[in-house]
Amino acid sequence: MTEYSSLLSDAVLRHRARIAEHSARIEAELASKVKSEFIANMSHELKTPLNTVIGFSKLLTQHQERRLPDKEIVEYATLIHDAAGHLLSVINDILDISKLQSGKYVIDSREIDIENILRDCLEEFRHTADAAQVTFAPEIAADLPPIRGDATKLKQIFGNILSNAIKFTPSRGTVTVKALRTANECAAIVVRDSGVGMSLEEIKVAMTPFGQVDGGRSRWREGAGLGLPIAKALVELHGGTVEIHSQQNEGTEVVVTLPGRDSPTASAIGLGIRSPAA
Structure with a gap:
């Protein structure tokens, strides 16, 4: 029995070692893939605007040799x-994202009116939505609880989420923004779009820093793959949560929950907010 027990123990240890080795290999392959995609994406994201700056600034330096109309000068400068x-x-x-991952990110927490933050963000992105022929449909409750947080970072959170919603919603689509007070004195902000949507696996990729859901899709709309990971990290620094519900070709819903000043918990869970597609 002792010998049998020893053999069984060795077999279990070898099996666990194989599983650990397999998991480590998968993680290494994923890390390598993400790194390669990051380099490719960053090369595109950095070189494209740099080429624009270099190219059009060179044209402006040739103004003395080839007189440019004022209209073209303004266009190039723009x-x-x-x-x-x-x-x-x-x-x-x-x-x-580097500061957030290193744990050295600090927020300036003070009592703020989340309604004003949301309305400022909606106004800021209204022109972008109009240019993309996407309809904004805001529904902001009048009784949102005051929260403690960093106004600048909260604008960044909602800016990143709204930017993604508009970016991946085709023309004539809709982005709805609902803000409501929950039973446990939290503020829940729901951004729902009628865009391309994502599978569960794609959601995991989208929440990974520098992750691009699809090479073809990411080139259809520019992006470094940092918007959602940054938004999630900043929400968590505020003691809140981020949930994403989506289906391909059915749109995406992002639910941000922030604890109110009088909320009994640091974060709200189980709000019962789900998209029909979830």
Whole structure:
């Protein structure tokens, strides 16, 4: 019996070792894939605006040799400005995710009105939605609880989520934004779009820093794959939660829950908010 027990123990240990080795190999392959995709995506995201800045600024330097109409000068300057803004946004996202992953990110927490934050974000992205022919449909409750948080970071959270919703919603689609007070004194913000949607596996990829759900789709709409991971990390720093419900070709719903000033818990769970597709 002792010998049998020893053999069985060795067999169990070998089996566990094989499982651990297999898991480690899968994780290493995934990490390598994510790294390769990150390099490819960053190359595109950085080189594209840089090429725009270099190309059109060179045209402006040739103004003395080839007189440019004022209209073209303004057009080139606008393109340079937009490209530089996009480049700065990508660099800021990379710095943010690095700080968040290192645990050195600090928020300036104070009591704020979440309704004002949401309305400012909606107004800011209304022009983007109009340009993409996407309809905004906000429904913000008047009794949202006051919360403690960093106004700038909260705008970044909702900006990232709204940007994604608009980006992956085809023209004539709709993005609805609902904000309500929950029974446990939390603020729940639900952003639902009628866009391309994601499978469960794609949601996991989308929540991974630098993860691109689909190479073809990501090139259809620009992005470094940092919006949702940054939003989730910032929400968690506020003691809140992020839930994503989606189906391919059925749209996506993102539920952000933030604890109110008088909420008995640091985060709210089980709000009962689900999309029909979930």
